[in-house]
Amino acid sequence: MSVQPLFPASVLDQLGQAIRGRYGSVAVAEALGLPGEAAMSRGDLSGADRLTRGGSETETLIRLFLLGLPAPSAAAEAVLRPLPLSQAVAAGLVEEAAGSVRATLDLRPYSETGGPDWWVVSDLGAEVRPGPLHPEHVLGIGSAGLTLAEATVRDPVRRALDVGTGCGVQALHLSEHSGSVTATDLSGRALRMAATTAALNGKRWGLRQGSLLEPVGQEQFDLIVSNPPFIVGPGFAPGAGGFRYRDSGLPGDSVCAELVRGLPARLAEGGTGQLLANWIIGASQSWEERVSEWFPPAGCQAWVWQREVAEPGEYVALWLRDAGEQPGTPGWQQRYDQWLDWFAAAGVAGIGMGLISLRRTGGHASQVVCQDVPQAHEHPIGPAIEDWFGRQAWLRDRSVPELLEARLTAAAGMVRSTHSVLTADGWQQAVAQLRQAGGLRWELEVDDAVAALVAACTGEAALGVVLSVLAASVSAGVDEVITALLPVVRDLIDRGFLVPVELAGPAATGSDR
Incomplete structure (x- = not known):
C-alpha cells in the first residue's frame, strides 16, 4: 500500500x-x-x-x-x-x-552547498510550541541529521536505503546520487511527512512502514544510512515516557546493536552502511570492546568514531530538555530519577556518542577500528571516510615485502610544529607534532625519525629504500629500523598522513613540492 x-x-x-x-x-x-x-x-x-x-x-x-x-x-x-x-x-x-x-x-527551506533548494516538512519543535512534545512528534532538520548527511559517502549508487527516515532529509540527499531510494520508518505519521517532503521536491521514494530493516526483507542495497532512535535508557516506549523519533522501546543500546548486526547482510558486496549511534560505557568493559561485539566475525570492515562522552546525569538532562521538559517540574523529576536509577542498576558509567561506518568485504575477517574523534574536522567529511576505506583495503592486501615495495607520499598541507621548554641549559624541544590541514585533521606526536620518514615519502622511491636511507643516517641496522617503523607506517597510512601513490590525487600528493 x-x-x-x-x-x-x-x-x-x-x-x-x-x-x-x-x-x-x-x-x-x-x-x-x-x-x-x-x-x-x-x-x-x-x-x-x-x-x-x-x-x-x-x-x-x-x-x-x-x-x-x-x-x-x-x-x-x-x-x-x-x-x-x-x-x-x-x-x-x-x-x-x-x-x-x-x-x-x-516547512523549512534547505540545501546542500551549491545545490538546489529543497523544502522539508516536520512538526514544529518545542522551542516554537513550548511544553513536552507529542509521543509521535516528527523531528525536522536537527544537528544529528546534519552530522549524518555530511558524513555520508556520496559516490553514485544504484540502490540506497534510509532506515528511520523521519521527515525524509537523508532521503533527499540520497536522491541526488542514487538510482532509487527506499525509506523505512515505524511511524506512519513520519512516513506521511516524508511523502510530503518528497512530493514538494518532485521526488519518488519507496516508503515502507516497519521497524529498522524488517520492511526490506532480504533485499540488498549499495548504501544504507540511518539516524535511528538511538537514545540509551530504560526502554521508554512512545506514549509511555518515550518519543517515536528518538526512543526505540528497547533497553540500553540494544537498538544500535541490532541495527549494526543486521546491516552487513542487507548490503551488496562492497556496499556501505552509515549510522549515528550511542553506546554504553561500563565500569568493567571499554567502549571499544562493547561496540566491536556488534559486528560479525567476517565480512565487514568498520570505522567507529566516538565524538563525545556524557556522564549519566548530563545525558539525561540533555534529552529531557530535547523533549521540551522543564527542570524542576514533577514530570522532569520523575523521568530524571527513573532514568538515572536504571543507569545505576545497569552499571552505566557513561554514554558514548558517535558515528559508525561499515563496508561489506566478502570473505575477509572483519576489521573494526574504534577511535576517539573529538576534534573539529573538514566538512563534508564523507570523502575522507571513503578514502579511509580505500586505504584500509590497500593495507589489508599488502604483505610486508609488498609494503616495502610500495611508494608512499605525504598528504598535502601537513604542518609540523614543535614546542620547547626552558631549562637550565636553555630551550629544549619537548614535543613535536604533525597536523593535517584537511580531512580528520589528526594531530600526532612524532620524534625526529618519524618526521624525517614522512618528509622523505615523496612518491618517488619505494618505502624500503626510504627506510634504508633513514637507517644509514642514524647509523642503525636496516632490519632494526624496518621492525621499529613499519607499525608506525601502517598507522600513518591509516590516519592519512601517508598515502599510497595509486590512491592519491594531485591535491593529496603534494605534487607541487
Whole structure:
C-alpha cells in the first residue's frame, strides 16, 4: 500500500508554486541577515522575531513556518497564492482564528552547498510550541541529521536505503546520487511527512512502514544510512515516557546493536552502511570492546568514531530538555530519577556518542577500528571516510615485502610544529607534532625519525629504500629500523598522513613540492 502525503496533490502543487522563488535558502538567509541567522542557530526565536517584522513575503513565510508566529490573514493569503487560504485551512496546513493565521507544521527551506533548494516538512519543535512534545512528534532538520548527511559517502549508487527516515532529509540527499531510494520508518505519521517532503521536491521514494530493516526483507542495497532512535535508557516506549523519533522501546543500546548486526547482510558486496549511534560505557568493559561485539566475525570492515562522552546525569538532562521538559517540574523529576536509577542498576558509567561506518568485504575477517574523534574536522567529511576505506583495503592486501615495495607520499598541507621548554641549559624541544590541514585533521606526536620518514615519502622511491636511507643516517641496522617503523607506517597510512601513490590525487600528493 502506497504512503500518501499529508495534503492533496493540488494543495502541494499550489504550495510549491507559492514558496519557490520567495522562500528558498538564499532568500531566507538574506531576510534574516547574519544577526538573524545567528539568533536562529542558538535557538533565540525572539531575536529572529525582531528581525522579521518588515512585512515582506519572505519574512511572513519565515514567521509562519519557521518561527511558528501568527500572521494577519491578509498577509498569509498573499504569500500562499496561488493556494487559496481557505484550501490551506481545510487541508490542515494552517489554522485561522480571529483574523490571524498560524502554521500547523514546520516547512523549512534547505540545501546542500551549491545545490538546489529543497523544502522539508516536520512538526514544529518545542522551542516554537513550548511544553513536552507529542509521543509521535516528527523531528525536522536537527544537528544529528546534519552530522549524518555530511558524513555520508556520496559516490553514485544504484540502490540506497534510509532506515528511520523521519521527515525524509537523508532521503533527499540520497536522491541526488542514487538510482532509487527506499525509506523505512515505524511511524506512519513520519512516513506521511516524508511523502510530503518528497512530493514538494518532485521526488519518488519507496516508503515502507516497519521497524529498522524488517520492511526490506532480504533485499540488498549499495548504501544504507540511518539516524535511528538511538537514545540509551530504560526502554521508554512512545506514549509511555518515550518519543517515536528518538526512543526505540528497547533497553540500553540494544537498538544500535541490532541495527549494526543486521546491516552487513542487507548490503551488496562492497556496499556501505552509515549510522549515528550511542553506546554504553561500563565500569568493567571499554567502549571499544562493547561496540566491536556488534559486528560479525567476517565480512565487514568498520570505522567507529566516538565524538563525545556524557556522564549519566548530563545525558539525561540533555534529552529531557530535547523533549521540551522543564527542570524542576514533577514530570522532569520523575523521568530524571527513573532514568538515572536504571543507569545505576545497569552499571552505566557513561554514554558514548558517535558515528559508525561499515563496508561489506566478502570473505575477509572483519576489521573494526574504534577511535576517539573529538576534534573539529573538514566538512563534508564523507570523502575522507571513503578514502579511509580505500586505504584500509590497500593495507589489508599488502604483505610486508609488498609494503616495502610500495611508494608512499605525504598528504598535502601537513604542518609540523614543535614546542620547547626552558631549562637550565636553555630551550629544549619537548614535543613535536604533525597536523593535517584537511580531512580528520589528526594531530600526532612524532620524534625526529618519524618526521624525517614522512618528509622523505615523496612518491618517488619505494618505502624500503626510504627506510634504508633513514637507517644509514642514524647509523642503525636496516632490519632494526624496518621492525621499529613499519607499525608506525601502517598507522600513518591509516590516519592519512601517508598515502599510497595509486590512491592519491594531485591535491593529496603534494605534487607541487
